[in-house]
Amino acid sequence: MKRVLPALVLICATALTAIACSDPTAADNNTGSAPDTKVNPTAKLDGVKLTMWTAQNTVNAPKQVIDAFEKATGAKVDAQAIPDLYEQNVPTKLAAGDKPDLMFWQPSISTLPFIQPQQNLLTLDSEPWVSKLGDTEKSLGVINGKRYAAIVTSPAMLGVYYNKDVFKAAGITEAQFPKSYDELLALGHTITDKTDAAAFYESGGDKWPMQWQMQLQLTDLDKQWWADLNQNKQKWTDPVVVKAITTYKEKLLDAGLAQKNYKTGTFTGSADALWKGEAGMVLNVTSFQSQLQAKYSTEQIDKKLGWFPVSNSDATGMYSPDQTNGVVAFKTGDTKRQNAARQFLAFWLDTDYAAYIKAMKIPSVQPSVPTPAGLPGTSLAQLKSLPTANGVFQAKAIVAPDTHLYLAEMIYGKKTPEQVAQAIQNQFAQVAKAQGAPGF
Template identity: 85%
Template sequence: MTERRLLPALVLICATALTATACSDPTASSGTPDAASDSKVDPTAELDGVRLTMWTAQNTVNAPKQVIDAFEKATGARVDTQAIPDLYEQNVPTKLASGDKPDLMFWQPSISTLPFIQPQQNLLTLDKEPWVDKLGDTEKKLGVIKGKRYAAIVTSPAMLGVYYNKDVFKKAGIADDQLPKSYDELLALGHQIKDRTDAAPFYEAGGDKWPLQWQMQVQLTDLPATWWTDLNRNKEKWTDPVVVKAVTKYKDKLLGAGLAQKNYKTGTFTGSADALWNGDAGMVLNVTSFQSQLQAKHSTAELDKKLGWFPISNSSATGMYSPDQTNGVVAFKTGDTKRQNAARQFLDFWLETDYPAYIKAMKIPSVQPGVPSPDGLPQTSQAQIKALPTANGVFQAKAIVAPDTHLYLADMIYGKKSPQQVAQAIQDQFAQVAKAQSAPGF
């Protein structure tokens, strides 16, 4: 999934439709009973006559199909999926504000997005479920707000790293042991591709905008955890010189140095996959949805022959993880104890009884170290699995608000904003949403 954000619309929702509930302290309890989450459930217990509703995004409506079919067969329950029209992150809070509520829902399990659906007011806590302790270390960090778990983690977060064309690297004289170990080395490698091949070193998607954020994100990985804590308390700002420097380096040292394709202002996400596959671009910095696009067109053998992947951070060869809405599933407080327990039973069935079959059918990595990932995954996917345990979180996983950085970076590449103005716009939006959420310090 992409990281397209909709914060201005969500702020409007907070200011109007949800008023005293959705824009109050996101950790404040409504007092709705949550006793169902304290009782144990049998994943395969009979549920004849029970009907659950699950909300999904339009492009993920088929993601839970395998587990739903298996659950219905095992229990007699019925799980109906309902695709919420795009844009998902905007329309879900609007529907919740109108009083509509599902039993289950895909939702991004990050501290910047989970609060928009008011977890303590709306969601069952899942701390005592049997699958919690089986999650990998990175996955355990997701779905938790103020020490309480509100989301089941069913898929691994997307990995951000560099996809590269092996033939382009060979033409540029780049061996496997010469992969970069810092962002500066990555730019140097870009110059090597530019000087020795006809390919563009990087493909940038200014037309779709959302991928523009990644080059900036990579450069912020050396910031200490205390900086993010202080940012979330309004003691640090996005206008910090380190942020301005990252934006400036992207503008001057990558785009300004000719390290992107000529049409980077209008480039697209789908165009980036085609350019990399055809060798018109040497590298694409993007998340796992990029690989999903490639896997839809090419076999594992073809991918292994043509493409590689490596992790990168500002000063190390470390990957980055990026949560998205396919990673987490939440269960709502509906006031119907039978349905609430059935929703928890569905999640337990998903992550306990059915999990090996689910990841095999989906051909995706496992979120549980005790359950091996399926055979036949591309080498790029295997490299991402290896990099995940030590990966840095993108700012969506660290900041209480994830600003629309890509929109402001797009303004920059279109000549409408300077790097300093980009940083200021990010800060203004961050503070606006944090204040609307009644975050402490704002």
């Protein structure tokens, strides 16, 4: 979820010629796209070699499906890790004329435009696996009604991880789980009043997790507000946004609901503090879950931790797309490789999908394919909340500004909440204008 959009603005404004930063709503250029012919997932592909770009932390994510695909078809798939920062370096490489056959990429309306899908990617609307996706997953990977990404994993869920022992010591039962942000803060005060634990662990050192407290408070904004924002008719300086930032500062941080070292707290530190009971709650996305599963067994997690969803005025969760959710296929001009890329996606989401999610120990994106047994209760709770979840602003805004960087400046005393909102708006408008978005 770490983003480096200012650099992308510069790329879009000055560097992209091969994939010029044009209007993301422009008409599709289908030259070289694969024909809408049926794909046999296990057809022989001896001699065909495909290249797949991944981020450094996800280079092993497709390993199981690549091995199975190569064994079934005779093709070779070379997974290449692009140096961090992924979202910055990929557009730079594309602008220089380098192009893979396949690539992990965040399937959101705020991030897909950076790789110019209309010009660069195969459209995937007619692929047989599309109809198998869950409703939330179907909404991802689509720009202006055209599908450019296969959804291979569920979007991250944003919610509250909690330490069961801390909750028990504070006398908190499931019946008292919050149904609003105000109730969440009240729960925090119960923890600090009745235990020695901090209510929340905040990661000011790593910065990026700080966005979630603000995001959670924006869930009451309707589709029209986001539509207006995306057309420059509404702004991030709206009082509701300023209030969310102010509430985070005054009612959580200044009120003593975070751990004492919240300005230097880290993502890994948050998991350790929650596990030890030094903090009662951590608001974060599924990457936090992955961190736990890498260290502890399902039995250990179920005994120690729980998870619940919450939004600004109800108990609904939030989903957050990331680059591990989507895989795109490029127009390379080589019809044989393009068809092989489509075949790889069909194999991934059809022939191999049950084996893939079992190996990865992750929930299924297809209702017809059962989620593997043995996942922690925290993971299952997230899966249950996904169908009704609200999208984070990365899934709603045409640009996802680096809110965490400006929030970090606020906690370091360099910006007021109003100045944070203005900085967010300035960056949003700058990137939208560089993209050629209507209204900017």
